[in-house]
Amino acid sequence: MNTAIAFENLTLGYDRHPAVHHLNGEIARGALLAVVGPNGAGKSTLLKSIAGILRPLDGAIRVAGAESGSLAYLPQIIESDRSFPISVHEFIAMGAWRQIGMFAGLSRAVRSRIDETVAAVGLAGFASRPIGTLSGGQMQRALFARLMLQDASTILLDEPFASIDQKTTQDLLDIVRHWHAEGRTVLAVLHDLALVRAAFPRTLLLARELIAWGPTEQALSPANLMAARNMVAAFDSDAHACERAA
Amino acid sequence: MEGIASLLAPFAEFGFMRRALAGCVALSVSAPLIGVFLMLRRMSLVGDAIQHAILPGAALGYLVAGLSLGAMTLGGLVAGLAVALLAGLITRTTNLREDTAIATFYILSLALGVTLLTARGTNVDVLRVLFGSVLALDDATLLLMTGVSSITVLALALFLRPMVLEFADSGFLRSVSAAGGAMHFLFLGLAVLNMVAAFHALGTLLSIGIMILPAATARLWTNDLTRLMASSVAIALASCSVGLVASYHLELASGPAIILVAGCVYMASILAGRAGGLLPRLIPRRHLEG
Numbered sequence: 001m002n003t004a005i006a007f008e009n010l011t012l013g014y015d016r017h018p019a020v021h022h023l024n025g026e027i028a029r030g031a032l033l034a035v036v037g038p039n040g041a042g043k044s045t046l047l048k049s050i051a052g053i054l055r056p057l058d059g060a061i062r063v064a065g066a067e068s069g070s071l072a073y074l075p076q077i078i079e080s081d082r083s084f085p086i087s088v089h090e091f092i093a094m095g096a097w098r099q100i101g102m103f104a105g106l107s108r109a110v111r112s113r114i115d116e117t118v119a120a121v122g123l124a125g126f127a128s129r130p131i132g133t134l135s136g137g138q139m140q141r142a143l144f145a146r147l148m149l150q151d152a153s154t155i156l157l158d159e160p161f162a163s164i165d166q167k168t169t170q171d172l173l174d175i176v177r178h179w180h181a182e183g184r185t186v187l188a189v190l191h192d193l194a195l196v197r198a199a200f201p202r203t204l205l206l207a208r209e210l211i212a213w214g215p216t217e218q219a220l221s222p223a224n225l226m227a228a229r230n231m232v233a234a235f236d237s238d239a240h241a242c243e244r245a246a
Numbered sequence: 247m248e249g250i251a252s253l254l255a256p257f258a259e260f261g262f263m264r265r266a267l268a269g270c271v272a273l274s275v276s277a278p279l280i281g282v283f284l285m286l287r288r289m290s291l292v293g294d295a296i297q298h299a300i301l302p303g304a305a306l307g308y309l310v311a312g313l314s315l316g317a318m319t320l321g322g323l324v325a326g327l328a329v330a331l332l333a334g335l336i337t338r339t340t341n342l343r344e345d346t347a348i349a350t351f352y353i354l355s356l357a358l359g360v361t362l363l364t365a366r367g368t369n370v371d372v373l374r375v376l377f378g379s380v381l382a383l384d385d386a387t388l389l390l391m392t393g394v395s396s397i398t399v400l401a402l403a404l405f406l407r408p409m410v411l412e413f414a415d416s417g418f419l420r421s422v423s424a425a426g427g428a429m430h431f432l433f434l435g436l437a438v439l440n441m442v443a444a445f446h447a448l449g450t451l452l453s454i455g456i457m458i459l460p461a462a463t464a465r466l467w468t469n470d471l472t473r474l475m476a477s478s479v480a481i482a483l484a485s486c487s488v489g490l491v492a493s494y495h496l497e498l499a500s501g502p503a504i505i506l507v508a509g510c511v512y513m514a515s516i517l518a519g520r521a522g523g524l525l526p527r528l529i530p531r532r533h534l535e536g
Contacts (some may be wrong), residue, residue, distance in 0.1 A: 051421060073421050084286055084414035085469050094411055097422040102408050130469050150422070 004029040004154055004185040005050060009059035011242075012045050018057060019045040021209045022244060027187070029064065029153075032180040034200035034216065035189045037228055041207045043189040044076065047156045050187070063154065072152035074143055076159050082132045088142055089127040092118055095149025114149065121145040122171065137168040144172055155179060157188040161195070173199055193220060207231035256494040262381050263490065266500065269383045269447050270486035272391040273456055276398035277440045278464075278478035281457030283433060285465060287413050291345065292333065294454050295352040296434075297441050299329030301359030301450040304375060304442075309366055313374075315386045319442055326438035329355065359450070378449030378501040380490075387446050394443040398436050409433060410471065448501045455505040456482055463512045466519025481511055 005027040012020040020042035027033055035043045048054040049061055051073035063071060093106065093114045100106060106114070118127050121141040126134065134142060140160065147155060157176070161169045177199070179186050190196050196203060196216060203219040205211040207228040212219040256263045284293040303325025307317030329351050336347040363372050383391070402409070411419045412429040419426045444453030460481040464474050489504030496503075517524050 053417075053420070071421070073417075075417060081415075084410075085471050085474065086410065086414055087470075091414070094415075094418065094422075100407075102405070102423070102425060132469075146418075 002029050003027070003062075004031065004064050005187075006062040007059070008062070010049070010056055010061055011058035012042065012049050012054060013057050016057065017239065018242070019208060020049075020206065021242075022059070023206075023210050025204075025210070025213055027185060029185055030180070030183045031185050031187075031202060032176070032200055033185075033187050034196040034203045035187055035206060036191070036193070036196060036203055036220070037206040037211070038231055041228070041231060043206055044158050046206065047073065047158050047187065047189060051156055070152055071154045071156070072147050072150040073156040074147060074158060074160060077136060077140060077143075077162065082134070082139065085130050085132070087128050088123055088131055088134065089114070089118060091131050092123075092142055092145045092149065095146035098151070117145045117148050120148070121175070137164050140164055140168065140172065144175055148175065152184070154185040155187070157186065159189050159191065161190065161192065169195070196220065253491055253495075256491065262383075263494065265383045265388060266380045266447075266490055267487065269380060269388055269391050270490065270504065271483065272388070272395040273440075273444055273447060274460075274482035274486050275479055276395040277444055277453075277457045278460040278482040279398065279402055279475055280433075280437050280440045281459075281461035282464070282471075282474050282478050283409070283413060284437065285458060285461045290458050290462075292330075292348055293437060293441070293457060295333065295348040295355070296326050296330050296438060297445070297454045298352050298359070298450060299355040300326045300438075300441055300445050301375065302355050302362055303328075304445065304450070305359045305362035308371070308375070309362055313371070315384070315390065315446070319390060319446075322442040322445055323438060325355070326441055327435065330434045330438060374449070376449045376451050377499065378445065378447050378452060380447040380500045380504070383447065391443045391446065394439045398440060401432065401436055405429060405432060448505070452501050452505050455508060456486075459505065459508040459512050460485065463508070463515045463519075466512075466515040466522045469521050481508065485511060 003026045007023045007025050010020065010023040011018050019040075023046075035046065037043050045054060049056060050063060051071065052063075053073075093100075095117070096106070096110050096114060099110050115127075118124055121144055123138060123141055123145065126138065131139065131142065144160075160172060160176075164172070173195075176186055176188065188200070190200070197220065200216055202214065203216040204213045205219050205224055205228055208231055211228045212221070212224040257267060281290075281293070284290050300322035303321035303323070304318040305321070306325075307314065307319070307321030310321075311317035333344065333347045333351055336342055337344040340347075359375075360372065363375060408419065408423065408425045408429045409432070412426050412433075416426055416430075419429070440457065441453060444456055447453070448456060460478040461474070463481050464478040467477060468474055485508035486504050489507040490500060492498065492507065493500040493503035515523060518526070520526055
């Protein structure tokens with residue numbers, strides 16, 4: 001029961017072309033795991049499949065307690081559309097969906113939790129502003145606030161610190177550490193290896209296939225990083241069906 | 247006083263003018279709300295295409311049963327929903343983008359609709375279907391329009407939260423609830439219902455106007471969703487009333503007059519709109535302290 005997520009001979013991809021090939025392994029409950037690899041290595045694809053957005057081409061993913069609400073997913077910020085005219089407060093408040101659902105009003109307790117969360121990410125002065133007026137870093141703070149309200153046991157972050165300044169990164173990293181201390185399972189796709197070494201005890205190094213998975217220093221050894229860098233990124237349009245066994 | 251009395255005289259004097267006003271009020275309460283969401287979801291043109299898709303359905307109803315409310319409404323509903331779903335299906339399952347799928351259906355619907363109509367109808371019927379007959383609304387049509395309007399307002403009031411979330415961040419809604427797909431289809435269903443209701447008054451070519459023009463006008467004045475919804479309804483109500491009065495006194499076609507009044511408000515708002523108009527951007531003002 002100490003496994004949060006298990007991969008069983010997992011192959012993911014698009015149009016039958018694999019982006020992640022034959023991945024096996026288990027993520028322990030409460031782990032703080034960095035997912036590292038070059039562009040096109042399948043990191044975002046892996047997170048999407050854990051979040052249930054992408055179905056495996058082959059193999060399976062088991063997520064413990066997969067009922068709705070136990071898992072929260074933060075996509076890459078470029079995937080978000082901020083043109084819809086709702087305020088920062090309304091946007092963040094939707095993180096309380098599990099409490100308020102489709103119809104319920106916001107109770108005083110929920111309201112004060114929302115206000116606390118808005119303040120905790122440093123957006124107290126921005127609550128009534130439309131989300132479209134926030135800077136990239138402020139928007140990422142708002143998204144983290146919504147994640148905090150979701151109160152999920154497993155949290156998936158896809159490049160949470162991309163194009164975010166140092167101060168914001170530190171503030172958001174503190175939130176991640178706090179989640180880890182609370183015993184939540186956190187997976188984060190990251191490119192900043194110094195940050196991974198400093199803050200993430202375990203790392204999964206991916207280059208369309210698993211290169212290494214373990215304590216961060218060992219996973220990010222020069223030999224492993226070199227192997228990941230030599231990943232064949234080319235897409236073979238004449239590829240044959242894969243015959244490799246599990 | 248006398249001026250106002252003479253402006254209102256047509257409503258006091260003629261039952262068909264009162265009916266036209268009642269139908270327009272019903273339309274104005276719900277159609278602009280659909281327009282607001284169509285606009286925010288960048289689906290204005292999708293709405294236009296669905297509107298045209300209603301034509302062959304209504305024409306088929308007309309071929310079968312003549313100018314019958316029930317047959318044309320049912321035909322329009324089925325055809326509108328079918329195209330809304332088919333366009334989505336084609337976008338998801340082929341390599342065509344949504345705008346292309348929409349453009350193809352739009353033109354095919356128009357061609358098929360006019361072909362069906364002219365196969366049996368007269369030019370008068372064709373005009374009526376294309377531009378509506380707001381001055382000839384009978385009891386049944388009025389009931390249909392007020393019914394659609396009531397259903398729309400109730401459904402939006404009940405499902406506003408998941409619907410807004412589906413439009414603002416559908417990925418997030420999918421991660422917390424299975425309601426996303428249902429909200430999408432509920433919205434499409436409401437949109438088609440309103441289009442069929444508007445079709446009876448304004449015809450297949452003009453009825454999208456009472457949805458999109460008030461929504462676009464309101465967008466030029468406010469960034470707040472609640473105000474957007476309220477003001478788009480107010481703009482539609484005003485445009486309908488003024489349009490009807492103007493069409494009576496100036497002897498203009500009523501449907502186009504209503505849309506033209508909405509168009510005038512829209513053009514003025516493009517100039518003066520506080521949230522997105524031209525003039526507020528051009529007038530130099532000192533920047534703020536913080």
